[in-house]
Amino acid sequence: MSKRQTPDSAFLRPPASGATKRGPMDVGLNAGDAGHSRRSVTTSAPSLVLLVPAYNEEKRIGPVLARYAEHFYHHYPGRIRIVVVLNGCRDDTIGVVRAAEQKYLSISHLEFPGRIGKGGALIEGLRLAPLADLIGYVDADGATPPAAFLDLVTRIGAGEADCVVASRWVPGAKVAHAQPEKRRFASRLFHLFVECFFWMGLKDTQCGAKVMTRRAMETVHPKLRLADLAFDVNLLYSLMRAGFSVKEVATEWNDQSGSHVVFNGKTSLNMLLSLVRLRLLYSPFYSWLRPLRPLETWLYKSLNAPPPRSAAEADTDTLRKPPRV
Numbered sequence: 001m002s003k004r005q006t007p008d009s010a011f012l013r014p015p016a017s018g019a020t021k022r023g024p025m026d027v028g029l030n031a032g033d034a035g036h037s038r039r040s041v042t043t044s045a046p047s048l049v050l051l052v053p054a055y056n057e058e059k060r061i062g063p064v065l066a067r068y069a070e071h072f073y074h075h076y077p078g079r080i081r082i083v084v085v086l087n088g089c090r091d092d093t094i095g096v097v098r099a100a101e102q103k104y105l106s107i108s109h110l111e112f113p114g115r116i117g118k119g120g121a122l123i124e125g126l127r128l129a130p131l132a133d134l135i136g137y138v139d140a141d142g143a144t145p146p147a148a149f150l151d152l153v154t155r156i157g158a159g160e161a162d163c164v165v166a167s168r169w170v171p172g173a174k175v176a177h178a179q180p181e182k183r184r185f186a187s188r189l190f191h192l193f194v195e196c197f198f199w200m201g202l203k204d205t206q207c208g209a210k211v212m213t214r215r216a217m218e219t220v221h222p223k224l225r226l227a228d229l230a231f232d233v234n235l236l237y238s239l240m241r242a243g244f245s246v247k248e249v250a251t252e253w254n255d256q257s258g259s260h261v262v263f264n265g266k267t268s269l270n271m272l273l274s275l276v277r278l279r280l281l282y283s284p285f286y287s288w289l290r291p292l293r294p295l296e297t298w299l300y301k302s303l304n305a306p307p308p309r310s311a312a313e314a315d316t317d318t319l320r321k322p323p324r325v
Ligand SMILES: Nc1nc2c(ncn2[C@@H]2O[C@H](COP(=O)(O)OP(=O)(O)O)[C@@H](O)[C@H]2O)c(=O)[nH]1
Pocket: 052, 053, 054, 055, 056, 057, 085, 086, 087, 115, 116, 117, 118, 119, 121, 138, 139, 140, 141, 143, 208, 258, 259, 260, 261
């Protein structure tokens, strides 16, 4: 607990009686829900759903959730719900998340049993978009400090863009413990491909801290198909194609050890395949390629990567009925 937080803070879950039982989020962020937090919250600041994708994060996620919950409680005047999106964890991430939920009313989770990948988990989590003014996501490892994420939220709240993304590659970024040399090289090579394929003019598509407006997400959600690490490119390109503005902001980044990303031939091929697939999604020939779907599924399976969503799976209807958290 931080020094600033008093033991009887209304932000802490009350003792066992559980008097403030949380309801589903659709009676939450925008409707003066007492279950979210009983402190008074000004309604001028936009409400926010912050997703935290998590895979085997029992060692890293606990302190990160605490830091985010406390920082936003003390520094953000709007309502916030932090939703951890877990899938297929083989460690006790869920135990750590449940302990955080016991302590902080603003934290909850969604869990999926399958190996749906980081992108797949975010596609599911982003279905919560209708429940708040803003929706964003941040990695569970704490590489982006809460203050840096709050800066993104403040900027989007001030109307600077429809989507604000943290960037480690624009002037002013503070990067401590930069990624290992090999990873940086792979990341820049990937970036080169992204620029050649999509011409977005962004310097860093892969930083795991982004926030966008509800309207932007509701519009592009059906176009979110990539379940692997190229998901961010899918999101940004879909936003730009739909006419939404994306602003890159210099961030603070403290690279953490324990990354799940292994860069080898299979991962590289997987990323390239996903970029080609995204390019095709926006080509006039896309519907002609439907018969190739089984081949695509086989390819992703061979590369040990989560396969992209089909149009049917990306069905917009589910946005009208967000999952309960
Ligand atoms: N739900 C979910 N989250 C994932 C998956 N793979 C990675 N993540 C999360 O994505 C975030 C970034 O992963 P990390 O290993 O730190 O990647 P890096 O920072 O790019 O090296 C972390 O919060 C991970 O827990 C996955 O398959 N499912």
